Amino acid sequence: MHFIVLGAGAIGCYVGGRLAAHGQAVTLVGRAHALQPIAAHGLRVTDLDGFDHTVPAGAPALRLAATLAEAAPGADSIVLLCVKSGATESAARELAAACAPGTPVISLQNGVDNVARIQALAPGLNVLAGMVPYNVVLRGAHVHRATAGHLQLQRDAATERIAPVFAAAGLATVLPPDIRAVQWGKLLLNLNNPVNALSNLPLRQELLDRNCRRVFAALQSEALGVMARAGITPAKVTAVSPTLLPAVLRLPNWLFTRLAKRMLQIDATARSSMWDDLEAGRVTEIDALCGAVVRLAAQQGMAAPLNARMCELLGGPRLRLGGAEMRRMLGV
Known part of the structure; x- marks a missing residue:
């Protein structure tokens, strides 16, 4: 081969x-x-x-x-x-x-x-x-x-x-x-990419920030609602079921770190590819991630305002936002 x-x-x-x-x-x-x-x-x-x-x-x-x-x-x-x-x-x-x-x-x-x-x-x-x-x-x-x-x-x-x-x-x-279900399951995880890119933090450090996790959870919850309307059942691609993951992400740090040990097994310097793209001044994949949720919502006669807002934030000038500021900007 x-x-x-x-x-x-x-x-x-x-x-x-x-x-x-x-x-x-x-x-x-x-x-x-x-x-x-x-x-x-x-x-x-x-x-x-x-x-x-x-x-x-x-x-x-x-x-x-x-x-x-x-x-x-x-x-x-x-x-x-x-x-x-x-x-x-x-x-x-x-x-x-x-x-x-x-x-x-x-x-x-x-x-x-x-x-x-x-x-x-x-x-x-x-x-x-x-x-x-x-x-x-x-x-x-x-x-x-x-x-x-x-x-x-x-x-x-x-x-x-x-x-x-x-x-x-x-x-x-x-x-x-069912590879399609796997792709939607992975997309749910990739909704952390814009959160990580805006936070300007390494992935592990960002996931230890409860405010960042709550933004990630809100994007996932919105996407899950859209998928349910469209009849899409995302596959489980982590140790936690896709439907339970937003609740796990919202937990206080003392409990999250105990229940999500595998999620936190990340090299200390690792960051998302979207962070790399922003730092290099390249076009990001936000349209393939949050944009896909927005398009699926439109097909179902729904709105996905949180994912749409992320598309706006990643489509403009380079921003660096703390988790609390991201929550305020998205209203979550």
Whole structure:
């Protein structure tokens, strides 16, 4: 198998790096500024469980390419799509132009509608959904998984072949019966991304701020109400049921820290990818997260004012807000 990672960011470099460290053929496709440190120093891959391996620059298992066409996808290629949701349409056009019909394309992106957007522009490809549960930090040529979890991939003949390869490379993978429910379950967790980005705090520190958690809980509660109206039952993707998680988040710190120990097993420096985007002046994925809740609400004849407000806050000038100030601005 030849794995082509389209979008050599944090997730792409971690998944691709683990595969290359195991000897699988991997090509990372990305921009020059992202690939230059790897070309110079190799790719160091670490995780919170102690894994630490550097794939040397020039190693046969790891190639770097500026475009998908340069990566030369062939009959044995599997594309792992790891671009941000805002780049989905441009990536889909690139996929349609460079890949043969039937090529498996696995979306490892945040959000719930990327597969449909890709299929609309690249109808001949075998586009499949995936869910990445963990936080990954990329700094130059070092990528680090900062939280735990299992990759979840849409069940298909292609993913049934891929899952054992992923597992052998240290990427624990499951094929759930309903990937759509998993995506909505993950979206509920991703509603913390804008809270974390606005707080300007590391994830663990932000989750220990009860005011921040109450904003996160309010966004989740609103989203759960919209999903219920739409007949969507989100999958359980953490130790706590999606319907119970808002109540757990609202608990006082002394009790939250006891009941949510697994949630707090995060590297002290880890932050959300949305924080990274804001710091770098890039467009965030707020439209794929809170925006998806707002759009689903509109389809059901409802409003989702809290998620809509988050879209406004993340769409304007860079803000840094404490948890109490966020609560005041959202009225929760």
